[in-house]
Amino acid sequence: MNLRILKKEIDLAEWSIKVFNSNLIYSKKPDDKIFNDPSIKAEDVTDVPAEFVADPFLTFYKSRFYLFFEVLNMRSELGEIGLATSEDGEKWTYQKIVLKERYHLSYPHVFEFEDQFYMVPESSEAKEVILYKAKNFPYEWEKYSVIANGKYIDPTIFQYNSKWWMFVGTPNGDLHLFYSEKIEGKWIKHSLSPIIKDNYNISRPAGRVIIDNNKIYRFTQDCKPYYGKQVRSFIINKLTENEYQEEEINIILNGSDKNNDWRRDGMHHIDQLKINGNEWLIAVDGHKFKTHNYLKWKIKSIYRAPVANINRLLNNLNLLREPYLNFGILMLHQLTY
Incomplete structure (x- = not known):
């Protein structure tokens, strides 16, 4: 036996989620005091052994807040979609895994349209972008339509000027744009797509596109010098079937660089749910790298x-x-x- 295996170490990112009230975040970083403690951690997941929780998306239904997010199952080594609920947006209770497949799922982009709930998680391992529809919200989901084929990551759907639009990233640092008259398709690739090429700083989607006061905000992961470093915001100035223009606003989320802080080493996602007026419920994630004994980690998995x-x-x-x-x-x- 090679005894070096007993001493081998591995650095893993431990992701957690924070939910808080704020004004819309698009131009500057929130106060660090907001991020004191995470709202949902891996230890809160009770039905599977969780490596981490990440990619939170919010929605509201019948006087209750719902938070959908990726749970990395240590046993299967696949991402699955978990659910937590809250009566006030502050205290969150984990419920259970609500969606899993034979392949990795993450980034559960949940939204409501015409009194129906839909979800578009990342399913790049299946080489499809799949639209799910709630059969029994929030616990049961069924495949409704395959809206794109390809190894696309973090699909982000929004409605603007009576059309549906979708950003998708790629593993090689491109950002593609699609549009459709109907949510189930046919989805058409934009004539300028990819609108960003070979740029890991600004191509990968980092959460829901926000439309507020007739302004469109896009959020993107900055994956350099490493994945999960920080989040940048953009304003989209022109969006038609043949045109696309945007400009960067600012870096709005990053790590604290504080020892033992849950978001010490970076942040990579933001979702914002308008409650009323200028009040928004906001969900973000963050991580810190932690060194593990490889053998111990593998056996526990x-x-x-x-x-x-x-x-x-x-x-x-x-x-x-x-x-x-x-x-x-x-x-x-x-x-x-």
């Missing part, structure tokens, strides 16, 4: 998984071979309790 999976892991690490059999079993026991 399959804790309570089928025995065959555990045996396969130990066998790959040469821990089921004499004279390491008893050592491997003992280590598994100690690391997972």
Whole structure:
């Protein structure tokens, strides 16, 4: 057995979510005091072992706030869509996983249209952009339409001038724009698409597009020098079937650089729900990198998984071979309790 595996370390981003009341955020950073403690953490997830929670989206229905977000399931190593609820927007209670597939899901863009709820999560692993419709809101969702084909990330849909519009990123730093007369399609690629090429600073969507006082705000992840660094805001000055113009406003979210702070190393998402007047309920996420012992992390990731999976892991690490059999079993026991 290569004993170096016992000392191998891995740096992982631990993402959490904060929800708070504020004015619309588009031109400057919120006060740091707002971010004291996260509203939802991985430890709050009760039905699956969660590595982290991220990508929050808000909605309101029948006097209750709903928060949908990605839960990275340590057991399956796939993203699934979780739900938390609140009566006042301040105290949040985790409910359960409401959507999972055989492939990774994240970025659960939830919105209401004509008294129906829809969700467009990221499903780039399936090489499709899939529109879901609530069968029994908020707990049951069914596939309604495939609205685009391709390895698109963080699809962001909004309605403007009687048309539907959609931004999607790509793994190579492009930003594409589509439009449609109907939400279910046919979706047409904009004549200027990709509107951004090979730019990891401003191409990847970072949350819902906001239209307020006839102004359109786009939010984008800045993925340099590393993924999850900060969020930039843009104002879209021209949007038609043949034209697109925007200009950058500011960096509005980033890490605190404070030791042990839950958002020390960066932020990469914002959603804003208008409550009334100038009052908005806002959900953001942030992360800090934490160093783990690789073996301990890997074993915990399959804790309570089928025995065959555990045996396969130990066998790959040469821990089921004499004279390491008893050592491997003992280590598994100690690391997972």
